[in-house]
Amino acid sequence: MDVHPTEDQEELRRLARRVADQEIRPVAAAYDRSREFPRPVLERIHAAGLFDLQIPERVGGSGLSSVEDCIVQEELAAGCAGIALTLLANTLGMTPILIAGGEEQKERLLRPFTAALRFAAFGLTEAEAGSDARALQARAHRDGDGYVLEGRKRFITNGGVADLYTIFATLDGTPEGITCFAVEKGAPGLSVGREERKLGIRASNTTEVVLEGVRVPIADRIGQEGEGYRIALRTLLRSRATIGAAALGIAREALSCALDYAARREQFGQPIATLGAIEQMLGEMAMRVEAARLLVYQAAQRIAEGEASPLYSSMAKAYAADAAMFVAGEAVQIFGGYGYMEDYPVEKLYRDAKIYQIFEGTNQVQRMVIARALVKDRG
Template identity: 40%
Template sequence: MTARRVLPTEEATDLLALVRDLATKELLPRAAEAEATETFPRDVFKLLGEVGVLGLPYPEEFGGGGQPYEVYLQVLEEIAAVWSSVGVGVSVHALSCFGLFTKGTEEQKRKWLPDMLGGDLLGAYALSEAHAGSDPAAMKTTARLDGDEYVINGAKAWITHGGHADYYKLMARTSDDRNGISCFLVPADTPGLVADTPERKMGLTGSATTSILLNDVRVPVERRLGAEGEGLKIALAGLDAGRLGIAAVATGLAQGALDQAVAYAKEREAFGKRIIDHQGLGFVLADMEAAVQSARAMLLHAARLKDQGLPYGKEASIAKMVATDNAMKVTTDAVQVLGGYGYTKDFPVERYMREAKVMQIFEGTNQIQRMVIARALDKDNNGQITKENH
């Protein structure tokens, strides 16, 4: 069963068909073993770059696909439906390109963006620190200007692609002001930059997550994106798009779990009929379908706002919160539908359930999303009550 989609162009329809075919033939056969052995599939990202997936939402002049977010996010869904670690990786890579595209000079963009979008350079996003996850302004990593170079010292935590990335989009403090943070593109082979031992995670084990240690890492001034002090603004602007990426991955993951549950329910028999024909089980599947479609609808609404150049931060937070909460519920129900088999590693739904959990945490926990939404509501209404909205 595949998701029903209404796409804006015939080109987008063909693109989705291509990605679905690639995911089925190239990704699906490898996913279970790579996750079990905690193997990072660097060659998969190279392949996705070659077929144009890594640069889909960026302009063609820099080697991107020139696709609207509405299409790009549905591509992410198709990937995540068979291999969430890769879906998350594509989203993180797109986020690592965001600062260069939005704040880089024309020279910087033409120098680095084509290789990033083409998959020759795989990126990582280095904002969080061990003590500064939901509060990035509390970061302690520093970048001190020394002639025509910055000297960076500190440590970054929870870095997707850590130890495998070719560069890190890294935020560091350039002044004592709380928001005195700047953004840098740091090559992974820069002396003094070391990836720590990968985290031992519950799920997404095919995706490496590490801390990054920075000891007198010297970065040329030309690798700073934007002006000094703009780093936090760049980071937070990118997070809105990143939240949509994770919402798409969570929706794809939930779709994959639903597909497994429906297929099993059509084949498994109990009391003389298929279990899908038992009302109790059928209702569970119906609720799962409603959850997946609701998440997709919210995700695409936020994407269309972004594509129109309209504010979408609140909607991105809603999409991230709804999609990831729904994915946790859908994957848990998928395990229940398969019963004892769902709890074994013979079927992928137990892995889907483990993978869904972290999606409620990264790119801003869902508690943070609720704070963002509440503040947006306060700003929208300015505390005023009228007859029309009372």
Template identity: 40%
Template sequence: MDFRLTDEQRQVEEMVRALARKEFAPRAAQVDEESRYPEENHRRLAELGLLGMLYPASFGGSEAGPVAYTIALREVAGGCASTGVGMAVTNMVGETIYRFGGEEQRRKYLPMLSGGKGAGAFALTEPGAGSDAGGLSTFAREDGGHFVLDGSKVFITNGAHACVSIVLALTQKSPRKISAFLVEPGTPGFNVGKGERKMGLKGSDTVSLSFEECRIGKSAMLGSPGEGLKIALSALDGGRIGIASQAIGIARAALSAATEYAKDRRQFGQAIGDFQAIQWKLADAATEIDAAQLLVFRAACLKERTVPYSKEASMAKVFATEAGNRACHAAVQILGGYGYIREYPVERHLRDIRVTTIYEGTSEIQRLVISRALNR
């Protein structure tokens, strides 16, 4: 088994690592402090072809592939986690449109997404439908040559900056059928709520969306009628590899900060990194992060080979996000009181990584997916 990256993948790693460390990381604390959407970061991602990594150049993408994408997202998240999640959802939306959209939809939206004309949003979660995605209540009724959307969505990443949102809605109540639609900002009846005040990822855009007699053409349907849940679950499979990569990037940044601090901080006449208690915390974190990376690469390789990878994606997400949380917790502990103040980055890393065990499928849902696969 060859664990070496290809020349192209290594070039992506080097390019994005330099970008994240030189441009994103230095302003990440300010982005967090001001709860500011870093538009300049997203412009840079577009310039370097990092917002359309999962579809062909004929539609404006860079067709780098799932493995290169996970590497790029890891590096971006290590520099600025808020930028990473925006990048992740935009790539997921673009890939979903490419896979399930018609030629006209692809030609219209994919160059916009990859070119940074706007982000992509994925509107699935509702006030009464979180982990139970099939329990959504937003309804799209047919009216001549149109559909009319009514309902609301919550916790939608990129919602206020999206040039297109994939919206999941019921199109038949009995038996229940869910369909997917492409909705543009400015459509009458489509409103964006205020930004959420969050624990972490404060530079990401998280809003509610409401639809009140929102009329869209039938051409706005993505895929076939009743195919919405299939589209959503397929998108989330790939998205989970991305969130795992995001967690690894944040955890690696926290581990790096803790390691450097342990070399410099002296107590009892020696560097605290010379104490076994600290050494073991760092060793455990490093081991779990590397194990998480291997799980992510396995899932991404399966996806790149176009073979089923749902179980492996869930394994990667649950392990990487939980291991990443442990690593960030350990980093704060190693820095002690300094880890608890904003002068050092580890408290931000801990706040930013916490949500990775929640969004795009909680840890509990990942274990459900894995156990069902084992029992087939």
């Protein structure tokens, strides 16, 4: 599998890196502290053309693939994972429409994203249905020429700012009844519940989404009745490569901070980078960053070529998330006491890294998926 970037992809990486350096890094710590939603920064990222890359050209989008999404996500997350997550959640929210929506739905629901900055959200998780998403209890009742939705979605990224939600609800209380619906902001009965206060990725918006008698016309059902769980799984399969790319961005940034600091900081009359113990740490960190990079871009390339596979997407997500957690932790250690302080960037990287082991399927769930795919392969 060729994971070498094309010249266009390299150019996109240079653009995303420039945007991260100029627009994100200088304000990342301030947004982390204030927990404000970084709308002005997102406006500038949008103006640079880095949002919603996978919207097809025929509805006005860039028609790019998972590989380009990963490139942008890696670069922006290296600047601030919380800010970058808003872009990722946009793609996550619109992917059910990209993979299961009809042409008219894509035109009507996605074209507005190509004209102005808008936000999307993916509403699967509920309080009692996390890893076991099949247990979700939000209900969709048939009503005349449409449906009525009732339920509460938990931990929804972009939940409080979204213009468009893809919501999963069951028609009969069973997993087989799960169906996907597009719901636009302002729909009567749709409201935003509590906003979460988080350990990391504080510049991203995470809320409950409440559905009380929300009427959805049949034209806004995505895919067939009962097809929702499969659509959710196919969406996550694609998104996990991009999640891995964000984790890779955090790991890469933490390694870079640690290398700079270890070269500058002197103890016992020498830079700590020349101490054997620190060399061992830096060597291990670098290996994990490179291994994560290979897994992430391999998974993304497979998705781009129409060969998305649970095996590779789950490996990329879990490995890169573990690498981010490990590398950021070692970076804090290399900074010593300074690493523990807010004045230096590595404590934020450490806090931001943790979520990548949890959301879009925890790393335990990814390992389960990997094992099952391997066992199934054996026949």
